[in-house]
Amino acid sequence: MIKKVGKQTIRIDSKPRIISAFSIVGPKEGEGPLKDYFDKVISDDLAGEESYEKAESTLLYTAVTESIKKAKLKEEDIDFLFAGDLLNQLTSSSFAARDMNIPFFGLYGACSTMTESLSLASMAMDGGFANYVVAATSSHFSSAERQFRYPLEFGSQRPATAQWTVTGSGSIVLGREGNYPYVTYVTVGKVKDYGIIDANNMGAAMAPAAVSTIYSHFKDTGRNPSDYDVIATGDLGKVGKQITIELLKDYGYDISSNYIDCGEEIFDHERQGTDSGGSGCGCSAVVYCGYLYKNMLSGKFKRILVVSTGALLSTTSSLQGESIPGIAHAVAIEYGTGGV
Structure with a gap:
């Protein structure tokens, strides 16, 4: 049965449950209006690593592994990991995935990657290809800024239209049962x-x-x-x-x-x-x-x-x-x- 509705929409009949979600953010985000909603706030942008890129990968690894724990599952229970980031060749995601024993789909949708990963994870669940799937993504102000704009040391002027890349990672675990969204x-x-x-x-x-x-x-x-x-x-x-x-x-x-x-x-x-x-x-x-x-x-x-x-x-x-x-x-x- 075709599940496409109209021109661009897919109906997800099996209603995969979001059985857990985990968020980890940087210090600046942890001082913002939503600070009480995040699961973990780090005190140092480097997250104990030697570079901002390594820090971002650590954020993603933490979000994924903690969301799995929160769902009372183990890595071997997860059928697929859908994840991506902003860095060249998805290094944050792939380097995090190398430390996890989970089949991995690397995605690039720029800042749309959270709903891209959640969309594909939901479709995999609805197609009967998995029982548990993780959808995740990450970004880091300092790694993105020097890749796409200027090194931080340059001290460039920021116009009023500029946006501040969030330092953080979010991870969602999809399952088939339970009283969840x-x-x-x-x-x-x-x-x-x-x-x-x-x-x-x-x-x-x-x-x-x-x-x-x-x-x-x-x-x-x-x-x-x-x-x-x-x-x-x-x-x-x-x-x-x-x-x-x-x-x-x-x-x-x-x-x-x-x-x-x-x-x-x-x-x-x-x-x-x-x-x-x-x-x-x-x-x-x-x-x-x-x-x-x-x-x-x-x-x-x-x-x-x-x-x-x-x-x-x-x-x-x-x-x-x-x-x-x-x-x-x-x-x-x-x-x-x-x-x-």
Whole structure:
């Protein structure tokens, strides 16, 4: 039976359960408004390692292994690990995976990787290919900044549209049984490029992809903004968030009353000097695994739509003058709603 709904959405009939979620963040994130929702806050950006890249891999390893423990499972119980990050050749994820005895799929969706990994993990579960799957991702301010922009020592000026890459990692364990939030729909995004070339304006580059995916989700499923307690984009910041609200109004959907952006929520921008807000793979990962997941377990949220957004640039494409393509994937997660 074909489970595709409309043009871009897949109905996840078996409703794989999110049986655990673990979030670990850096010191700056641990001083932000959501500090009480994170499972672990490190006191040192290096996490005891010799480099920021090694630190990021350690964050991911910690998130994955702790989420498995939290689910009362062992590594050998996990059928597949779906994970990715921002670094060249996914070194954070692959280097973490080499220390785990779990079959590994390495993914690159830039900052959309959390919902990309969760989408593919849910599809693997729904297809009957696994009993337990982990979906995870990570990012680190210092490793991403020097790969995509400038070395920190350069001390470059940050414009108001700039975003602060979140130092953190989130990991989700999917299982088949139990009274937990479950995945019901996955809407796969299309690559959108509206000609933005400024690597310090990621919100504007990614917003069209978020709009496209959210619109397609509504059209495919017949749902409306009011069907969700929260619609959460991943990494647009306050600039991209406002663009998304206005563009969706042009399509006839007003999401302003129940819409948040993880990048806007994770920091106190005035107090912490994070300009337009947070970004990075870890942004939507830790906000979902912390704030959103825990509020679903408490019953505050019963149905949410998580839309992680990614900018598909590389250092090479930027240096060659290419514009910045965007992508967004959406996952509908429910708890106690009676299902699809």
